[in-house]
Amino acid sequence: MSDVSIKEVARIADVSIATVSRSINNPEQVTEKTRLKVQDAIRQTGYSPNTLAQSFRRGRTNIVMVVLPSVGDPFFTAVMRGIRSAAKNKGYSVVIEETQFNTLTADEIGAMLVSNQTDGIILLASVSPFGTEISSANSKRRLPIVIGCETVSRELADFPSVHIDNIAAAKEAVNYLISQDHERIAMICGQESSLLTKDRELGYRTAMKQAKLPVEDGWVVDGDLTIAGARKATRNLLNHSNRPTAIFCANDEMAIGCLHEVKSAGLGVPDDISVVGFDDIRYAEVTDPPLTTISQPAEEIGERVMYRLCRRIDAGNGESSSPEIVPHKLVIRQSVTNPAS
């Protein structure tokens, strides 16, 4: 705003404020001469429109908000790159909102939906327990929402989403372990509330069952999606009476903690214990040993989710809400070997 308003510009350019507005927003509706006069007045005054007033008046902000669990999670680097490139393309600014604990409170959700400060929302955060709140809070406002990365719960099935097939990906990871002759395979997963972790766990259990391999009590442990949590979980696994030969982690963050803890216990990776991660964050290829993991097309997810949101914004709820599945890939590095060898 720079404290000078459109009026001042109009006065100096000797035109009406309507004309100033047009010169800026619809220059084709104005003669070249007027446009120049106005341009000049703008330069003189250092005017720039009050965005708040514009947004208020227009009823839209051209801002989309992406909600993610935590800044500092390396996985989101590439997703954001994708979102940003699509947003730029479409003329949107993007603003990030962090939801500390990987779950939103109902209040936060309500506030977000209702405070039409943004034209739409991209949810990259796990929102399991609040699915209903979101749906209901949004029933009035109908703010366009698209979900990325996360598996969608039943309550959120109304919203479009783009993500990999977490169940299939986890199955593939575990099948790879099985193909390397592992039979005692454990899993470190996330909290109960983390939906995508649930899907990965389901993939693990399915693969085990299909291979007729037992999943012993105590082989599936909660690693809290953190390094510290994974370390503790790993200790439990190593002390298990029927110690696994391989550990599948629901994300790379935990795999990094797991790797470290196995080695701290004096065991070798992969010779004593094989480890598989999930996400293929940038640290995965420089762990020791480099981590075998599932790679997600993070940037592509970002782009698609943003374009999807734009379609929702433009088309309203006419836009389809079926999930968009993008391909994952098993990346084989050195953290897995044959337990017999």
Add this chain to the structure above:
Amino acid sequence: MSDVSIKEVARIADVSIATVSRSINNPEQVTEKTRLKVQDAIRQTGYSPNTLAQSFRRGRTNIVMVVLPSVGDPFFTAVMRGIRSAAKNKGYSVVIEETQFNTLTADEIGAMLVSNQTDGIILLASVSPFGTEISSANSKRRLPIVIGCETVSRELADFPSVHIDNIAAAKEAVNYLISQDHERIAMICGQESSLLTKDRELGYRTAMKQAKLPVEDGWVVDGDLTIAGARKATRNLLNHSNRPTAIFCANDEMAIGCLHEVKSAGLGVPDDISVVGFDDIRYAEVTDPPLTTISQPAEEIGERVMYRLCRRIDAGNGESSSPEIVPHKLVIRQSVTNPAS
């Protein structure tokens, strides 16, 4: 907004819109009875105020924006935690803006400053080449800005800041290496444009000079602040005709790349090459070997920078602009040993 406005509420409660507004924002100015009536009408209609209109009218948004180089940088996790806790305390929402390339373009800066969508800005991003743009773009608007973590360039000296003493910290890291009898110490730093890297380099050079140790040509290499960049830089260092026995990295991200590259070359850390990082991100204690590094009080920086911003917002430019220095700490782990041993 939920599409019902204050008018509708007023109609239903049978009061004026002024009274509705008061009931919400200054309930003490209204009788209990009226308040209840209004409350009821709000419930019935599902009304919630149009934030855009409020912000526009009030001339403030109660939102602060934090600008950081990249989502996905683990260092910012704790900084954000601090910012968020202080913000909550002060009744602000915080919104994050990412500046992909660790430098803002002049345009972006202008847009940010001018679009009074926020009440203030916390800059956590390196802004070296644009110091002047910021100052000048802001000369009109006078949007409160506070700088965190980064060293401030001369052009930005007007703005308050809070950060560690990067020069002293780097000196301390290098002196530790020297105390372990290293003499051939190299450094991997960031791009030219990265100010805080410059300070860390200065600390390195100062320590070397004071110890009367030479810094050979080719011992200070640009690692681009990335893993890939650091790996390349490390290869150069390992091939140096006078190969260093220790490598000081300007951040942990690069130290992780360095560690990996040294080991890939068949050398041992710390036995052949000692490595020191900077930042103490959460991965530093689970690298192999665990990384000796400089720890920053990231959460404290976040809190202080936010409180500082609040003071700027409230007090205007009366608030002092001297930098606030917080203490760093050398964290000794296992990536350094005596080269003679």
Add this chain to the structure above:
DNA sequence: CTGAAAGCGCTTACAG
């Protein structure tokens, strides 16, 4: 304590 009215800075039919 409450209401009528002004006004925040824009945009956009509506006339001309």
Add this chain to the structure above:
DNA sequence: CTGAAAGCGCTTACAG
């Protein structure tokens, strides 16, 4: 092509 005017949804002196 341009201007006068209405209005977006609020908040806040100003009266009463």
